[in-house]
Amino acid sequence: MKHVDPAKEALQPHRYPGVRTYLLVFAGLALLTLIEVAVSYITAGIRVPLLILLAALKALLVILFFMHLRYDSRWYAFIFFAPLVLVIPLIWVSLIR
Amino acid sequence: MSETTSSLTVHGRAASATGLDSAKLGMWLFLATEVMLFSAMIAGFLDMRGRSPADANHVLNIPVTAVNTFVLICSSLTVALSVASIEQGNQKRLRTFLLLTLLFGGTFLSVQVFEYTKLIGSGELTPWNSLFGAGFFAVTGLHGFHVFIGLIWCALTILWASQGKFSAQNFMRVEVFGLYWHFVDVVWIILFVLIYLM
Amino acid sequence: MTADTVVGTGLVRHGGRKFSDYLVFNTDHKVIGIQYLVLAFTFFIIGGLLAELIRAQLAVPNNQLVTGSQYNLVLTLHGTIMIFLWIIPAFVGAANYVVPLMLGANDMAFPRLNAVSFWLLVPGGLLMLASFAVGGAESGWTAYPPLSVTTPVGQTLWALALQFIGFSSIFGAINFLVTVFNLRAPGMSLTRMPLLAWAIVATSLIIMLGTPVLSGALLLLILQRLLGAQFFTPGGGGNPLLWQNLFWFYSHPAVYIMILPGFGIISEVLPVFARKPIFGYKLIAFSSMAIAVFGFLVWAHHMFTSGMDPFLRVPFMVTSMIIAVPTGVKIFSWLATIWAGKLRFTTSMMFALAFISMFVIGGLSGIFLASVPIDIHVQDTYFVVAHLHYVLFGGSVMALFAGLYLWYPKLTGRMLDERLGHLHFWLTFMGFNLTFFPQHIAGLQGMPRRVYTYPPEFWALNLISSIGAFLMAIAVLPFLYNALRSLAVGKVAGPNPWRAFGLEWTLSSPPPVHNFPTPPVVEGDPYGYGERPVPGTRVVPAPGVAGGGE
Numbered sequence: 119m120k121h122v123d124p125a126k127e128a129l130q131p132h133r134y135p136g137v138r139t140y141l142l143v144f145a146g147l148a149l150l151t152l153i154e155v156a157v158s159y160i161t162a163g164i165r166v167p168l169l170i171l172l173a174a175l176k177a178l179l180v181i182l183f184f185m186h187l188r189y190d191s192r193w194y195a196f197i198f199f200a201p202l203v204l205v206i207p208l209i210w211v212s213l214i215r
Numbered sequence: 216m217s218e219t220t221s222s223l224t225v226h227g228r229a230a231s232a233t234g235l236d237s238a239k240l241g242m243w244l245f246l247a248t249e250v251m252l253f254s255a256m257i258a259g260f261l262d263m264r265g266r267s268p269a270d271a272n273h274v275l276n277i278p279v280t281a282v283n284t285f286v287l288i289c290s291s292l293t294v295a296l297s298v299a300s301i302e303q304g305n306q307k308r309l310r311t312f313l314l315l316t317l318l319f320g321g322t323f324l325s326v327q328v329f330e331y332t333k334l335i336g337s338g339e340l341t342p343w344n345s346l347f348g349a350g351f352f353a354v355t356g357l358h359g360f361h362v363f364i365g366l367i368w369c370a371l372t373i374l375w376a377s378q379g380k381f382s383a384q385n386f387m388r389v390e391v392f393g394l395y396w397h398f399v400d401v402v403w404i405i406l407f408v409l410i411y412l413m
Numbered sequence: 414m415t416a417d418t419v420v421g422t423g424l425v426r427h428g429g430r431k432f433s434d435y436l437v438f439n440t441d442h443k444v445i446g447i448q449y450l451v452l453a454f455t456f457f458i459i460g461g462l463l464a465e466l467i468r469a470q471l472a473v474p475n476n477q478l479v480t481g482s483q484y485n486l487v488l489t490l491h492g493t494i495m496i497f498l499w500i501i502p503a504f505v506g507a508a509n510y511v512v513p514l515m516l517g518a519n520d521m522a523f524p525r526l527n528a529v530s531f532w533l534l535v536p537g538g539l540l541m542l543a544s545f546a547v548g549g550a551e552s553g554w555t556a557y558p559p560l561s562v563t564t565p566v567g568q569t570l571w572a573l574a575l576q577f578i579g580f581s582s583i584f585g586a587i588n589f590l591v592t593v594f595n596l597r598a599p600g601m602s603l604t605r606m607p608l609l610a611w612a613i614v615a616t617s618l619i620i621m622l623g624t625p626v627l628s629g630a631l632l633l634l635i636l637q638r639l640l641g642a643q644f645f646t647p648g649g650g651g652n653p654l655l656w657q658n659l660f661w662f663y664s665h666p667a668v669y670i671m672i673l674p675g676f677g678i679i680s681e682v683l684p685v686f687a688r689k690p691i692f693g694y695k696l697i698a699f700s701s702m703a704i705a706v707f708g709f710l711v712w713a714h715h716m717f718t719s720g721m722d723p724f725l726r727v728p729f730m731v732t733s734m735i736i737a738v739p740t741g742v743k744i745f746s747w748l749a750t751i752w753a754g755k756l757r758f759t760t761s762m763m764f765a766l767a768f769i770s771m772f773v774i775g776g777l778s779g780i781f782l783a784s785v786p787i788d789i790h791v792q793d794t795y796f797v798v799a800h801l802h803y804v805l806f807g808g809s810v811m812a813l814f815a816g817l818y819l820w821y822p823k824l825t826g827r828m829l830d831e832r833l834g835h836l837h838f839w840l841t842f843m844g845f846n847l848t849f850f851p852q853h854i855a856g857l858q859g860m861p862r863r864v865y866t867y868p869p870e871f872w873a874l875n876l877i878s879s880i881g882a883f884l885m886a887i888a889v890l891p892f893l894y895n896a897l898r899s900l901a902v903g904k905v906a907g908p909n910p911w912r913a914f915g916l917e918w919t920l921s922s923p924p925p926v927h928n929f930p931t932p933p934v935v936e937g938d939p940y941g942y943g944e945r946p947v948p949g950t951r952v953v954p955a956p957g958v959a960g961g962g963e
Contacts, residue, residue, distance in 0.1 A: 137299055144292040148285060155281045158412035166413055173408040177401045184295045184397045191235055194243045201247050201622050204709050205254040208626070211713060212258040212658045213265065214722045232597040237522045240594065244587045248625045255629035255659055259644065266650050342642040346650040349642030353633060 134186055143183045150176050242391045246398050249361075253402050256354050257409065263350035264413075271347035274339040275411050276330065283326045284407050287362075290319030291400040294393045304383035306376065313373045313389075316396065320366050327359050351410060358406060361399045368392050438532060440524035441926065442513050445531050447824065449506025450817075452531075456498035456538060461886060463491035468848070468882035474869045484865035485551035486567075490541070492554030493571065496671065497578045498538050500809045504674035505530075505585050507816050508613050510824060512589065514917035514924060515607045517598025517933040522591035530585040537577030544570035553863060555660060558645035558653045562637050569638050572631045579624045579631070582670075586617035586624075593617075598916070600935035607915055607939045608697055612677025615701035616670050619708060623666040630659035657719055661712035669708040671805060672772075673701055675812030676743055679765050682815045683747055685913040686762035687754030690940040693746035700739035707736050714783055718792045726785045733783035740776055744769065759911075760834030761818035764811050767842050771807025775800055778853065793863070796856025802849045814841070814892075821896070822910045826922040827903030833895040840888030847881025912947045914939055 154172050157165060182188040187195045231237060264271070297312035331352070334340040342352040372392045375381065381389055435448060466487050470478045479487065513521055521527045544550045549567025552560040561568055593610050597603075633644045634656070643649020645656045676697075684691045691697065713721060713729040747769055756762065778800040782788050791797065814837075821829050851874040856862075860871050867875065909918040916933050917924070937945065 134299065134302060137296060140292060140295045140299065144288065147288045147291075151281060151284055151288065154408060154412060155277060158277065169408045169412050173405055176404045180291060180397050180401050180404065184291055184400075185394055190239075193233075193235060194239070197240075197243045197247050198250065201250045201254070204622060205250070205258075207710060208254060208658075208662055209258040209261065211721075211725065212262050212655060214725065231595040232601070233594050235595065237591050237595050241523060241526075241587050241591045244590055244621060245583075248583050248587070248621050251622050252625035252629050255626040255662070256632075259629070259633060259655055259659065262652055262655050263644070263650075266652065342636065342640045346643055349636070349640075349644055349651075352640075353636055353642065353644075357629075357632065 134189055135183060139183060143179050146179055147176055150179075236387060238387050238391050239394075242394050246394065249398060249402075253357075253405075256357060257405070260350040260354045260409065263346045264409075267345065267347035267350075271345065272351075272411060272413075274334065275351075277411055279326065279330070280407065280411050283323055284403065286319050286326070287323045287400050287403050290316045290323065291397050293319060294396045298386065298390055298393050301376075301381050301386040301389055302383060306379070306381070309381065309389070310373060310376050313369060313376060317366060317369045317373065320362055320369060320396075324359060324362050324366065327355065327362075354406060355410065358399070358402055361402070365392075365396050365399050368395065438528050440520070440528050442509050442521045442524065442527060443824075443924065445527050446506045446508075446510025448531050449502050449509055449534070452534065452538065453499050453503035453506055456494050457503070458889070459542075460491050460494035460499055461889065463487050463494070465882060465886050467491060468879040470865060471867070471875050472879040473876070474872050475866050479865065481865045482551060485553070485863070486545065486548060488863060489550045489553050489556075489571070490545050493550075493575070494541060495805070496554060496667070497575060498534075498541065500671045500805065500813070501578075501582065501667075502534055503813050504616070504671070504809075505582075507678070507813070507820065508589065508609065508674060509585075511820055511917055512610055512613055513592060513596065514823075514920065514928060515610055515915055515939075516593065516596055517601055517916045517929060517935065518592060518596035519928045521588050522596055523588050526584055527588050530581045530588065533577050533581035533584070537574045537581060540570050540574035540577065544568070544574060555664070556634065556656075557660075558634075558637075558656050561634065561656075562645060569635060572635050572638070576628060576631050576635075579628045582620045582624050583628075586620035589613050589617040590621070598929075598933045598935055604695065604698070605935055605938055606698075607677075608680035608691065608694065608701075609674070609677035611698040612673045612680070612701050615705040616673045618702075618705050619666045619670050619673075622709065623663040623670070626659055627663035627667075630656060630663070633659075654716070654719065654721060657716050657721075658713070661715045662709070665712040665715060666705075666708040668804065669704050671809045672812075673704065675768065675809045676701065678812045678816035678819075679747060679768055680743075681915070682761050682765040682819050683750045684940045684942055685819070685911050686757045686759055686765070687751045688757075688942045689750055689754040690938070690942055690944065691746070692749035692752075693742070694938065694940070696742050697746050700742045703739040704736060707732060707739070711736060711783075714788070717785055717788045730783055730785050734780060737776065737780055744773060744776075759818065760829070760831055760838055761815050763835065763838045763842075764815035764818065767838070768808060768811040768815060771803055771811060771845070775803025775805075775807050778803065791856055793861055794856035795852040795860045795862055798862050799849050799852035799856055802845075802852075806845055806849070811841075814838075819911065820917075821899070822906035823917055823922050823924070825900055825903070826906055827899045828906050828910060829899045829903060830895050833891045837888055837892040837895065840884055840891070844881045844884030844886075844888055848878050848885060849881070851875075851877045851881075909947065914941055914947060 150172055154169060157168050157172065181198070187198065233240075293312045293315040297309050297316065300308035300312060334348075338344070340348040340351065342349045369392065372389060375388065435444060435451075439445065439448075466479065467484070470476050470484060470487075509521070509527065513519070544567040547565070547567040547570060549565030549569075550556075550571035551564050552568065556568070556572070593606070593614050597606070633642075636642050637644050637646075637651075643651040645651045645653050647653065680691055680697055711729060711733040713725055714733045717726055717729075751766075778796070782791065782797065782800055818829060818834060821827075855871050855874045855878075858871070860867055860874075906922045908921055910922075911918070916929075916935070919933065920928065
């Protein structure tokens with residue numbers, strides 16, 4: 119009855135992470151937020167790149183674990199991250215004076 | 216809108232030629248459009264930020280917003296836990312965690328409204344008196360609007376849950392709502408740093 | 414309208430059991446497709462009348478038919494309506510109808526979202542008309558600040574209208590992508606899909622990634638107009654180039670939104686009437702994808718003269734010219750497809766052939782314009798107007814008509830009259846060239862666009878243009894008459910009047926409500942002309958065809 123290409127992923131029960139992983143990720147997010155706020159008070163030139171790095175790390179944690187991208191089909195990851203390739207020229211050209 | 220032909224069989228054949236669930240695929244495609252929307256807004260905001268005084272964001276209250284960021288992260292956790300609950304067929308915990316999500320999300324939005332009224336009421340920052348203010352209200356406002364939509368969606372999901380529409384085999388609607396909610400959280404994680412801390 | 418009793422004919426079919434079903438929320442993709450087409454064609458008439466008004470004003474120099482301000486309003490609405498309420502939704506409508514059929518699907522992936530997409534277009538269209546009634550949208554379809562933030566209230570309605578239309582586009586694009594990926598029939602691998610499906614994938618990707626940027630820009634524009642925020646006005650510290658960047662980041666890819674489905678339709682029409690397989694299937698499919706990607710990296714070629722950093726000119730010139738490569742691949746593939754074919758000069762084929770030649774002219778003037786030294790001289794002249802009409806009318810609209818003549822029998826169960834069709838074609842073709850070819854010359858001589866009058870030395874060229882525009886308006890009449898008359902008295906088409914491959918031709922015309930009573934299984938490539946027998950031309954009709962799906 120079902121026609122599903124066996125080479126591709128089937129509709130199937132998920133192998134999502136458990137409560138423990140979620141709590142760990144949550145703790146990581148809370149900790150990173152604290153670090154961010156602390157970093158925002160330093161004045162050295164490393165502040166801005168460090169803040170961006172921390173934000174990217176937090177965003178990745180949510181995307182990979184809470185949104186299951188680490189466990190789901192690679193297609194979803196492709197769909198989500200591919201647009202970022204276009205975002206770079208958009209932001210770059212917008213900022214050139 | 217969430218009515219789909221996914222995971223159904225139409226005239227005896229599986230509805231998915233790729234094996235990907237249609238609802239979930241559609242949601243990820245939608246999130247990609249949201250990536251572009253917020254990228255455009257962020258590009259605009261960075262341009263405005265560059266044209267504003269370096270200390271333009273000093274009127275913003277970092278401690279309060281940091282706590283508010285934490286509240287939104289809590290809501291993301293509860294959504295993740297609600298999906299984990301229904302995955303194991305636990306209806307009661309599904310409803311509890313969704314209600315907590317509604318609570319945390321509502322708190323976040325209330326604090327944002329409070330922040331707006333304070334800033335505009337005191338005249339410290341308004342959309343019309345500075346370019347930074349214009350960008351601040353446009354970008355955080357658009358995000359707040361997304362939270363608002365998420366709250367309505369969350370309430371609907373609670374309603375469906377209380378009608379017993381989900382089970383350990385059928386919870387795609389919860390998962391798709393969760394994807395949206397987490398995405399809104401991700402946007403805030405970026406905005407918090409770009410607007411408040413930088 | 415009781416065609417219900419007649420098997421296989423009449424528009425009252427599909428999920429629409431009676432005429433009024435076409436006026437309400439209906440989730441059948443075939444009904445929605447027709448809703449889109451009818452709405453879009455209505456706006457084609459409205460936009461066309463506005464164009465006639467423009468040409469009437471410009472028929473003689475120093476004409477006082479409309480004031481400068483009214484002229485701006487008319488040209489703004491003409492451009493916006495033709496792009497957002499005619500070409501884009503008309504392609505969406507055609508694709509809505511045929512793509513699920515071509516893939517062997519019973520509907521779109523999200524039928525209700527599909528209907529929502531259409532019904533978002535209705536308030537969009539109404540707001541657009543309201544903006545015309547109120548007046549004020551005078552800044553051209555590009556709506557550059559500072560003009561677009563100082564014009565009266567109609568401009569806000571205009572922006573809101575585009576916001577609705579944008580949402581409609583985005584939801585439609587997501588729906589098409591999921592449909593094409595997930596709802597293909599067994600055996601319909603990606604490389605067995607008709608090329609229209611590939612074109613719709615490329616188009617939908619562009620809509621998905623481009624339109625949200627326009628939504629963002631429009632949101633800022635609306636906020637500036639309503640709240641007095643100073644995003645785009647230098648006086649308040651803002652940046653007018655920000656609008657141009659965001660606007661063109663969407664609107665340049667948008668020209669591919671308006672042409673890629675046309676490419677797809679032409680790839681369907683040519684093999685049918687040349688009786689040959691398409692040449693270079695994979696190249697045509699992949700060049701669509703290449704255009705979708707490269708299309709996002711060229712937008713600043715619209716801004717060569719707007720004060721952006723001159724350092725950006727060369728990279729954007731180069732990327733713009735690179736687009737000509739995948740486009741050329743398609744043109745040569747089509748020429749190779751008709752080469753030594755058994756050509757049948759039906760109206761559909763005539764429009765398709767006109768598409769190729771007219772689009773090449775528009776494409777070549779596009780390469781001219783991409784070149785910085787030339788662009789600086791002809792920017793904002795009628796040369797640009799000529800170029801864009803050669804691609805949008807000579808390209809998109811010709812392709813739309815080629816598709817309408819091809820699929821009209823499938824939509825209605827009746828044949829169009831070919832003699833009236835040829836009349837429509839020749840009037841359109843001659844009127845079009847008469848209108849727009851002289852504008853190349855006027856533009857090179859320096860006649861600026863978007864001005865309500867011109868110096869007397871341009872009179873002859875403009876008079877020719879205006880006569881051509883009049884012919885184009887006349888040309889619509891035989892088409893309208895033909896389309897309405899054939900509904901009732903056209904020859905009964907049968908399932909496959911063109912002896913075409915493609916799953917849509919294996920069904921009755923119009924197809925039954927749920928498309929495929931038994932799931933089709935696809936075994937070959939979609940363009941096997943001359944290589945294997947055409948299904949549906951056998952003496953015994955295929956199951957589910959003759960009985961109208963009973």
